[in-house]
Amino acid sequence: MWPVMWVAMRTYAPYVTFPVAFVVGAVGYHLEWFIRGTPKPQLREEKSILELREERKLEELAGQDCTNVTSLKERLEFTPRAALERNRPEKS
Numbered sequence: 001m002w003p004v005m006w007v008a009m010r011t012y013a014p015y016v017t018f019p020v021a022f023v024v025g026a027v028g029y030h031l032e033w034f035i036r037g038t039p040k041p042q043l044r045e046e047k048s049i050l051e052l053r054e055e056r057k058l059e060e061l062a063g064q065d066c067t068n069v070t071s072l073k074e075r076l077e078f079t080p081r082a083a084l085e086r087n088r089p090e091k092s
Helices: 002-036 049-062 072-078
Strands: none
Touching: none
């Protein structure tokens, strides 16, 4: 009789353990919120890191002249050398 019981338990284990785990998880979740209590309301919203970064960059751009830009020909001098010099235009 025991071998039949072990085979049945091994066969139907997922069907039994999932509902049990679900109930234990739900009880634990609600018990944790009951013990912790209601969350305190936020007094003010804090800005995200991305918002702070965008504001900082806008402030930096506000003090600069946006029409003064280096040309692409000048930027070629600072590009890394390509393998075998194939992708770099020749200087004239």
